[in-house]
Amino acid sequence: MSRWHLYMVRTARGALYTGITTDVARRFAEHQAGAPRGARSLRGKGPLELVFSVTVNDRSVASRLEWHLKQWPRARKEALVRGEITLPEIG
Template sequence: MHYVYVLECADGTLYTGYTTDVERRVAEHDAGEGAKYTRGRTPVELRHVESFETKSAAMSREHAIKQLSRTEKEQLVASGEAAGSP
């Protein structure tokens, strides 16, 4: 499976990413070994996850989420729509 996730960083910002292993990836972010963006913003909290059968579908969704405004991302996270633990 392929996953798109949204993290809330310690400074309140939201980060969207792609992975095949959500638990490992969140742990990497928390350890400061994830994306450059999250390195100085730990700890992070997993706020939203969506799963996909193909990498292509997941990457398309990641791009779509990254295009959302902050308000739209907050609504996505709050709605719980398609959210869950893999």
């Protein structure tokens, strides 16, 4: 069984991108390289910085957390990156 990770990447202009993967280092490298495997929304927005990553038990939990984070306002996401708040418990 693969371990899943929830991560956030900051673009050069400060935007935060949220995603899930089984390999954060590989996925971040794909984003940095751009086409064809990196997220289309990150292309041309570098340099990129990996600002948050957490291990999650399985894909369904990772997907639900990703959805929740994408609903959060920017200030709350930034507080998570700074370690001032934690992720909600989703099981």
